[in-house]
Amino acid sequence: MSEIDDFRQEIMDKVSKIPGLPRGYIDTLLRMLPYANERRRKKLVDKIKRLVETKFNEHSMRSKNPLLSFPSKEDAVGDGVIIGYVCSGDRVLHPFGLTTENLRENEFVVARSGHGKTTMVFNLVDQLIQHEICFLSFDWKQDYRTLAKKYDDVYVIRWHELAYNVLINCPEGMDIKLWWRIVLDIAAHSQGLLMATPAHILRVIEELYEHNKGQVTFRELENHLKSQHSESRKENEYSAIAENRIFNINQALDKVINVKYGFEIKDLFRKRIIIEMFPLDFSVASFLIQTIIMHEFYRRLYNQVRLNRKSTLDSEFKSKFCKIIMDEAHLTQYSGQERSLVSTELSLPPLATFFSQSREMMLGTFALTQFPHLVMDAFKDNAGTMIVGNIVETDQQRDLSSSLGLDRDSEKILGKLEKGTWIARVAGRTKPFVLKTPDIKKGDLLADADVLQRSRPLITALDMKRQEIESRMFMVQVEKKSEEVHLPDLTKEGWLLLDYVFFHEWSYQQQITEALGISDRKFAKVKQDLLDKNLIRIQKFPVKVHDRIHFSLTPNALEIMKILGRPAQRIGYWKWISGVPGYEHHYWLNVLRVKHKILGWNGRVEYDLKDGRRVDLYEELNGHRKAVEIELSTKDVENKVRVLTDREVDDLVLLYREESTFQFARSKLERMENIPKEKIWIGLIRDYVELLDNVIKGPEKSGNIEGTGSTVPDHEQNRKDNGNNGVIG
Template structure:
């Protein structure tokens, strides 16, 4: 066959490969017949082929608004099919569905496209398919896009980042040497914040000292305190220490409640279900620290537990027991190649490079979507088995991505012509590049925060209950070691003290339920704590009278000497007397009530240069709430309305006599009646609760877990009676 014939054969094969409605077998038979025919017969055959192919090809290309590319056959598209990700396209013609196999799913999946190309919709399609396939998945939601999924799929839970409890220095992955895990955790911080490469090693030296001093139980705050107390022997070591302190203090400010606990959650449980971790509105660098810590912890748990992912599992449902898909939108923030070029870390490899290179061996695969592929970690791109590329306007980025898809310079122009929901897709080992169309997916209706929390609370409670159980055992063991220096009280009394430190707003019934204490055991514990001056009691009535515990200064000093969280002790010091406790308690209830109704609420908010309010909320309107003990200064408080700083002012009182006096004062001020709410604090809280009950689809009375609290109110008078009968 001549060179001309060879070029002709290739040209015809390329053309029929993109035509949706042609008998490819017949054309290929005609081409094959030309190998055995003379020139005259071949000319006749070429004319036949031209009539069959050329006219259809030109018409197909001219009519198609979408790019025309070769496409995989139906047989190739359904090879070992498991999840369907869209339709194979030939120009504007939808050919057939395309499926990924279990093997394809177990390899990383890279999705790239500029804003508005449909990356979130594609992620929703994947979530729908893997949920239907009963695959475990964990989604890190950095933009607050996926919370509604908990109402669309059963047993799908949304966890806010500040609900997570994890002690990075106390809870290494099982089987992993803790010094090695400390180094990994500090490497994560280094690459996210820019530390010198030697700094983690420098900190680890001090961690060993702290580990021995604290019997293996210390927090991030303890590390900072130790670094603050150290005098370094050289200028270089002093630079390392100063840099570490500054970075760790910034992280501690953000993740105080997350990292400063005695014992954390069992992170592995997050990878055996359908979980959305909402990191919004964290800064991306802070979000990256938390996400990488969770991912690397699970990777090393599986590595040291030798939970290797046998490839034969990808051929049947046994895969479902071992495999977890990790979903990362804006993936370049977690897997960033910029970290490699940072001078401050001296070009050390990011920890995530190990994860993306070896994760599939342990049943961990990442679906990573980004609009900035040039910032994406090279190890992830090199280990992506499936590439799905949307519209790319930038020329250089098109060339780079086109090369990854096996396209030449001209062919890569296709990437600039793709419409929303259209992708250029390639599955390594299965297909060449082809055009894929993904369907529009239902994001679900707007779901109230209260319903999200109601649906997710059982899962969080299970994790938190196990953590508290272990933490309580650790606390009691610590007490036993220091018995000579502590008051003589029973274990139940110590558990109540420990619980109250973390849960200041819990009333008696909540404390007893959380600690599984019978009425008789609670009565004894209360008596012991009261007789030793460790607690005081106060009763407050909202919907019913509730007995609260207030830790005394003596109790806080005792807990401080036992190494309890300094930030929680400092928090309690703000209100360890009855009047200030009541004010803070009501402030908390109002804050929670407004937040549950969808407002963005803030406590002790500075509304102007010289004006602060107890609670400020933004939503349908701007609301300022003041909780008052007296009738003075009402003119100053009312000025927030006159100055246009808020749309509604709420003045709340705990004393009915004060309320009556203030009503006459308010009447003398020129204030619009529809912009001021005046009443008892308990009545306002009840109104907020009733509004929430009316807006919650499930009818649940559960509310946001914030500051380790919820404002659960008992449904019957038996709870009220226990508080009344077993008081001080």
């Protein structure tokens, strides 16, 4: 009997691997076997072999791809989100689609570099768009920006365009202290430190939060830790490590996280967005990605955003679900996080929780890598769909084929797969089968300017909402505080203008009106009120050709900012820029420093030379030293030239605000003897700025430095809020 069983098994196995056989007929013949007498049985066996073996041998000989059994056309459609085509050997049979259940259960794709992983995502994105499913993709190699060109509603955000105060922008409905714990946990795990979050760091955040009336940033946390010296040695050690970890994050993500509130994070999960992480250090990038993902996870958890019933691709699914795409997944979900001491002794990385529960919250991850052993186990354990392409390493072949459910004999086929050919298996749905994905032309490389322009509408929308939230937060603060102490009686616009100027020290009138979205007439009224109350001063001076109006804050205004809990560092910075020799002088110093920085110079503002002499700006590039002096009124030329004659610098730039002063200084200079005149550039400030602009704009660079041309880079600079603008290292 068992001989018949074996034969039957063998035949069934072969039948399942080749398409186009009369399966029903063969099945009937096989079923007749046990009842036939020996002679008849032999005839039957011959007949079956003729039907099957010849076809099978033919098929397998001609086929480069392995022969595996495959899901039938009916079983393969899923809910119609097609990821590729079912194959039998080389023959492409029918499309393979995922179900909504599969989509929620994560997909794990592994293949050697250059074997079509990213191309597979491009196919998927096409499908997601067709089915109106949202996605958020993290891109490490600027591979994905071409998608924004191809599809109208795919947007690219570069990491530095994000704004997200991870400490204040807490998931709706979640206790903020609980959230801080998660954020610090992510910081600990992503920075690879052997320590979880000590309670006293949480205490510091809480103190700052209370003291600043509901405001705190990572920057303030770092400053506070630096200034604090605890009685306990252990706490100091903790602090030193935490400080270092927070320093790294602040250093890289300064303008992103050290903001008042930032973007509404949930909006990132309601569209089709690519966030470019290039060229951010991967541990810092991973911190940012994880806080964004965990934020949305907890928001959904606390707001019961779940799918209540088993569903197909209906509108409820489409409106809630978001696919998270992690190409180069070993970077985002580096498995070292699970194996660190923090994990083994204290807490699992937050992402581990995410991967095991995200399906409940209508989030699913599509992760791809060439280094499967560096991807978190929590993800692999929760990946319902497994897709493996070419892999050469034998250990990996063994591991992956066992995850796929291939038998030991078939392991080697993983080493022979061609580009775009995969062995796939969906848990609970299919056995391992051959899947093929089509090649897609990726399109031309896109320049930054192009990407920027296409994604502008999204960023503008996010920014507008942000502004609204931040204004609201500030007004709540003002109202609360005015119950305790006397504050000047200002209109809402008055307060917002004051606060805006406080954080955007170099913005001029037109920029401010636009940012606040108020009419010119209203602005004039508000301005007058602030002038009358001695809170602002007008700073009017020529920039380029025309005069521009800037505002500086008075000591009065700064005192109020202090009462409202605004960062002390920024207040100190304001005192510096509005103090002697004045706002305009510092404005130009900043413009010049920023432009030199773009050109690769290293510089210091108000720099002391060896003999105690001070220059306004000291710049160095490849050993070449340059001093820049801004002379708004004095005519003290002889003294300035000494830095050259004393060989403390190689070049001297003397800049003047007005034509007459400049002419006067020049004639003085011309009369001087024994000075290296060829090493002195003397002229008007705005001419020198234009000169720098022209160098910056040079033909090879145009398009990359958007926004830096006219004055201070608007966008970048406006974000800055660490009070460090003047001295950029």
